[in-house]
C-alpha cells in the first residue's frame with residue numbers, strides 16, 4: 001500500500017483521485033490529514049503542467065513523501081481559451097462557483113450553439129522521490145450550455161455538456177469515464193504501475 005499526499009484542499013478532487021487510484025492499492029490523503037499545512041503557493045505558471053509541477057514540488061518539499069498535484073481548468077473556444085489557467089480565479093479568487101458560472105454565461109450570451117465548444121484540461125504531476133517525476137495530461141471536449149443543469153460535481157460542471165448531459169448530472173463513475181481528470185489519472189495509474197512493478 002502506497003500513500004500519496006494530494007496537494008489540494010478541494011475535497012472533490014481528492015475523491016476523484018482516490019476513486020481512480022485505490023483499485024491499485026494506493027491511498028490518497030491531504031496534507032492537512034497528515035497535520036501538514038501547505039500554506040499558499042503562487043501558481044504563476046503559464047500552463048496547467050507548469051502549475052501542477054509548482055504545486056507538487058511545494059508539497060513534496062514540505063512532506064518528503066510521494067505527492068500528487070493537479071492543475072485544471074476550462075478553456076472556451078469563443079473566449080480565446082479563457083478562463084484557462086485562470087479558471088479558479090475567474091471572477092476573483094473568492095467568487096463562488098455560481099458567480100463564475102453566471103459571469104461565463106453572461107460573456108457567452110450572444111454566442112450561437114455551433115460556437116460554444118470548450119474543453120477541460122487536467123495536468124497531473126506526481127513526484128515519487130527526488131529523481132522521479134511523472135507528468136501526464138488529460139482533456140475532455142464538450143460544449144457550454146445556455147443554462148445550468150444538475151446538482152452534482154463542482155466548479156463549472158453544471159454548464160459543461162458532453163453527449164447532451166452536463167457534468168453535474170453524471171454519476172461519479174460516469175464523470176470519471178469522460179473527464180479530463182479521469183483521463184489524466186488513468187495515464188498516471190498506468191505510469192505508476194510500470195514504474196513501481
Ligand code: IMP
Nearest residue numbers: 070071072073074087088154155156157
Ligand atoms: P485549480 O484548483 O487551480 O486546478 O482550479 C481549477 C478550477 O477549474 C476549479 O476551481 C474549477 O473552477 C475548474 N475545474 C477544474 N476541474 C473541474 C471539473 O472537473 N469540473 C468543474 N470545474 C472544474
